[in-house]
Amino acid sequence: MLKRKSTRTTPRSRGEHPAQQVPDSALSRRGFLQASGVAGLGLAALGGARRTATAQTAEEAETLPEFKKTICQFCSVGCSMWAEVDNGVWVGQEPAFESPINQGTHCAKGAAMREIAIGERRLKYPMKRVGGEWTRITWDQAITEISQKLVDIRDQYGPDSAYWLGSAKFSNEQAYLFRKFAAYWGTNNVDHQARICHSTTVAGVANTFGYGAMTNTFNDIRNSKSIFLIGGNPAEAHPVSMLHVLRGRENGAKMIVVDPRFTRTAAHADEYVRIRPGTDIALLWGLVREIFENGWQDQEYLDQRVWNIEAVREEAEKWTPEEVEHVSGIPADQVRSIARTLAENRPGTLIWCMGLTQHTIGSSNTRAASILQLVLGNIGKTGGGANIFRGHDNVQGATDLGVAVDSLPAYYGLAEGAWRHWARVWDTDYQYLQDKFASKDLMETAGMPLSRYMDAINENPESLDQPNPVKAMMFWGHAANSIARGPDQMKALDAVDLLCVIDPHPTQVAIMTNKQDNVYLLPAATTAEADGSVTNSNRSVQWRDKVFDPLFESKTDYEITYRLAEALGFADEMFKHIEVVDKNPQAESVLREINKGTWTIGYTGQSPERLKRHMRQQENFDSTTLLGKEGTEVEGEYFCLPWPAWGTPEQNHPGTPILYDTSKSVAEGGLPFRARWGVEWEGNNLLAEDSYSAGSEIEDGYPEITLGMIQALGWESELTAKERLIIALVGADAFTYDLFDISEEEAQSRISALTLSELRSRADAESGDIDGSWQGGQGGRARDVDQNLSTMLEDYPEDARTAIRAYLSSQGEPAEGQSLPVLERIRRVNWKTDLSGGLQRVAIAHGLAPYGNGKARSYVWNFPDPVPIHREPLYTPRRDLLPEYATYDDRRLWRLPVKYMSIQENDYSQEFPMILTSGRLVEYEGGGDETRSNKWLAEFQQEMFAELNPQDAGTAGITDGDMIWVETPEGRVRVAAMVTPRVGPGTVFMPFHFAGFYMGEDLTDRYPTGTAPVVAGEAANTAWTYGYDVITQMQETKATLCRITQA
């Protein structure tokens, strides 16, 4: 047999690392390979073919390729990769084995990311539709015309008639700038993808535990004893997370998958549970009941750390396994056996995604799931947790930084106090901001959610709670085909005066509208063309390097934001303290401003320097705990400082890898539950009892930290002069921006010169409450200090009682027309408003959590259903379950009327007898404009389809591959049939990533020449029906009705 040597090693420029750029892991990489299994080629056996630098001269070195580390642009796992850049061109992609998160691995999307640098199908220059024809224009013309039209619309209809639809693809810095931009424009109509992916998670979980985020890390799933996935298919949506999930399973964890489809994830589970879409609460309460019935609950945990589980028990009582079977279709015995498995295999993790969130009762589903974990005592433990996998690469960060209709950055809400807080950080007059808005009222009211943007345009003005409907629609990194109700969207896109798409691709918006003029397409750069930080699902804030300069005429989102702000006349005010180079705001400088204001969620410790250090030293973090290894520069810190990283960067908080973990001190990343709901509610104690994080000096529950509390506990002297000065001036509303940089000596002299009368004279405004983002964070302000207090506090130690008294004494509101004395206002400065970080620092020094030590809440009094209850989808096939499990009455929410009962009361189940559900494919993401334009991905998934059970296919006379119509009461799509037992009889599934066809009609010739994605198909959402969550207006895209006919 012919043999030739392949071991000759001739170095070549394409594969060369210059010596100084060899990733730090060059050596550890080999060690890693052995451990992980991609091993053993025995590099030595090949004659030591390690890359070596060959450059001898400076000229040669200049031509060598560079290696840049970037973060994958697709999902929220946050995979690192090395990009090999030769002469400005991204020519190769290498695995980053040293990343503790993905450890060198990728899914189809990450492995094909480099295609965006070729970008054949991208939008290449600004375009405008003139008389129906796409015409190339310059950036200057585009910005001038768009801003002029925006100003006209503002003059005629008010600022709320422009809708700023942002993106989960923004870096943290861009997300923050975008929210800030909307504030300076004067509207709260600013939103992004989180609304339609995990808004119900954020609302539900934040109202249960305190923060609305994934509690543990991907890596921590390796420690789980049971892995319970409900409404999630990570094998397709978050494939790299399966690296950890499957390792957990191989370590012995029992893996259970609940889903209407036998998914790729289910194929790896120990047990698969088929559920009827939209009946998750039935199952969850059935499990809770079974656990209580057998006494498997963690009673000590419930007593110490959970409030009002009794209310849940009462509701769960009716969910016998037989009733669960009746409603959800899950066999009663299976319910019993799952409950046993979960009880016997603790700690266990509960993972959920869109299957749980995208329902009219989504925010109840997420609470029920959280409560199940509380009953099992699984929250705040390694191996446990509510591990909510977020969607896009930075959807967590964009949510945190307030690209949302109901909050300023960091969940401060929209109350006056929140505006004053951010006005201080922005060094802008509060009055200046208020003047931008149509009214103070609209400034403090949540805008219209993106899921309803078509109604915001189509509704008649009288039924809106704002002056006029939306007239300018700005799609800045958001697809239309991921939003339900195609026909209504089409009508809306025709009706607006100005339609603008700012995106690397034209998206479905460009082809869906019949508007002949005033449609603009601006080419935005992709994530690889700009630097900045991104927060992955487990809250680690990773720094992403820019790989190459924006392609064609694309511009970065930073620059487009700046240019628009400039044209609209507020760039100087908005970028007052942000470094701007060539109209490009610098990410590091923006992050420093973020650090100055985001105290609520601890985005304050993640300075650019610290993040970059972590990215450079990825190999120094443990691959399970994410803890920096001993003897390294990052010792004791968690990888990329999962928020909250309390205090200023100088305070060196290590980040919090596992939320609510009391086994660690706060200084080491531990936390109790957040005392977010106050101290008591209707005589019930909401503070933790006999439970506290390690090292806490108060060995019991306590409220959130205020200056008053620190004073009462006798720790005020531990504040530095600068901290005291800042706190005093924040309290007196006399803070000035220069105080951020003041020296300790100067602060000392200024504080001794500060007199009360001076403070009084400076304090001219009323400070409002701060809280309440994602509608419903607040509540529980204690009214009566004395009454129940003495009995309630009997068992608390003296210092806890002191803290509680101090907190309560400054809770009352002043009488009408009066304002609080200035000293009282200073006492009320708290861990969220103190811009010095001093209160957080002193609290942590005494082992206290800045946000207090409260109980998790299983009864949310400010929600329509304080205890989650099952309600049938609006389009339900089970009329027999009505009215027992009926939906809500119609109501008004978020400036809009919302239909519930008026839809459910009609019986569509005769005409549309099948259940329709939707989901993802591994090759594509979201609306799919980027991924379907990527030829390496598109080749593996070329046709839109609907999954159909063989039984139903037989009845309808359909064979695999036939074209069929999937019709719902509101629309229809023409797709290929995929006949498979993956879905149960009576259920139809469609992926939602496709676009280009509309109800059978091919619209792809409407794309500007050369920009049509490689693969086109019907958008599932064209046919998708009405239905919105009652708290967040999440769209219902998991359960509706349809019928199937031959096409």
Next chain:
Amino acid sequence: MARVKFLCDTDRCIECNACSTSCKNEHEVPWGMVRRRVVTINDGQPGEKSIAISCMHCTDAPCVAVCPTSTLYQTDIGVVLHDKDNCIGCGYCFYACPFGAPQFPRATLFGSRGIMDKCTYCAGGPEENGSEAEFKKYGRNRIAEGKLPICAEVCSTRALLAGDGEVIGEIYRERVLSRGFGSGAWGWKTAYYPEEA
């Protein structure tokens, strides 16, 4: 001398297609040619298994045996490579291969399939290592750079292993030992102590 192999752990493969797209990315394989693909059996039902398939670089490679022009050859580490300059597009290798590895750019009724293409184990071809000509015909030569095939390096769940057959065989054996079948067997947890199961 090391003998390299591929091994796909079907208990871990989730059909994420990273191996397939990374191959396209690394070698800029044109549309229509797929050097590695993932095959799923029992799709959508219990017992579903996925496996990543490409050229397996067989020990006694049938493609090498049937090739009339000595286009196919095996290197000293067991990699089956091909010389595109010799290929006449006869398709014998395609018929001989049990894994469907050889790919042809054209399919016409009368003959001409074009030049064969297949997985190179990321080891390039007969041209000078790292040369432009090699890249154009075969893609990157990672082996010459001291790296492993990209598909295995990026596999999302570490299902696909590549490297010295002895070593990856041992890794797989250890995996099976540690995840075990015993503890998954019916009744073990009840009958024996969990830590012994």
